[in-house]
Amino acid sequence: MSVLGNACLAMWWDMAPEMRVEFEHWHSHEHFPERLGIPGFLRATRWTSATGGEGIFVMYELTAHAVVSSPAYLASLNGPSPWSTKLMPHHRNMVRTQCHVLESRGSSVARQALTVRLSPASGRADTLQAALAARMAEWVGQPGLAGAHLLRHQTPAIAQTTEQKIRGGDQAADWVLVVTGYDAAALDALASAELSEAALVQLGAAPGPVHGRFALSLSATPADMR
Template sequence: MALLGKAALAMWWEIDAAAMGEFAHWHAHEHFPERLGIPGFRRASRWRQAGGGDGVFVMYELDGHEVLSSDAYLSRLNAPTPWSVRMMPLHKGMMRSQCEVLASRGAATAAHALSVRLSPTRADAADALRAALAALIDELPARPGLTGAHLLRHRAPPIAQTTEQKIRGGDRVADWVLVVTGYDAAALRALAEGELSADALAARGGTDFTHALHELAYSAVPVDMG
């Protein structure tokens, strides 16, 4: 098994603790059903920051990158519900990457996840970095404590800034995204401090690293919304 589809939307932001309860209710009971009702949205998953804190990581798995510029999706982004309009300004430091899937093995959801945001050091280093990470992804899911590994690369769709983006004040993007899932948080932590540490990834041709550990809050597919 691997990611459902050939594209993914990966997002990180922070929600103040005082607003987290309403945010979680809105996100689970309005936002997920809305997004999973759009053709091409295959699965939605939300993780919270490991060990507590305000961080949120969300990933939508998509049939293909064209879903991100589809009329059905844009109609939702440009006509947010009143509840969404109230919640969007609470998304602090939004990082939103509209990605194609470069490599994917194993489970996309598990109790724990490690996300790594990075870039190649140079354009001519991209192929070597991709090959090195793809080789690692091939064998990571079989390790004790781990279940899946996925490599994504941002590619902006040819669309104008949406109403939701304007409400949030604009979004930043992560260039490449590596997501590793597992049932053992310690195994993911060891990976972040070892083979996927900043030093190790720099030796493979990467730069601009942001590591984060997450705990699964909720995952659903369209049939769950019925």
């Protein structure tokens, strides 16, 4: 697999423009080092909306899904720093998804990321996964594209954490498709054709996928934080 490890934590939220400078300072210099110091966190990457919105997309690559319910991670979630406590209420419309990696091809980090939050139609999960896997193998060799990764959410058996309570609760996606690339136009073309709602429904997805395109802000591994 191209994603580091067998699991990912994928998150989307909105951050108001007046908080962006402090947020990026905190997220880069306190939050990423804190998270990457937890056993099982292999890489952290942040993208910001590439279409003029307030959206943030963050993906943590993990050794295994069990990391999201590990004692070390739960201690961090339930003991936020004063700076984290200040910033958490500004994470608006949080979608936080703890995922198994179903399929992974090519690079997980590039200048641009297209994310698609989707669900399989009833009884069509295997069909959808097989269809997307076949296309992902083709996409990673196309001009402008670099990688494609399919993730499936599984809610961990843990109580609501302190950070979640501060934010007012989180939503979760079902399946997540992340396509990375170096050419925004190539990603937009994919989103409007092979990954359009109509095309995805034909492959076995339920109606109502949510698309977003994001530009790279920062990517780091634990070694980068030492």
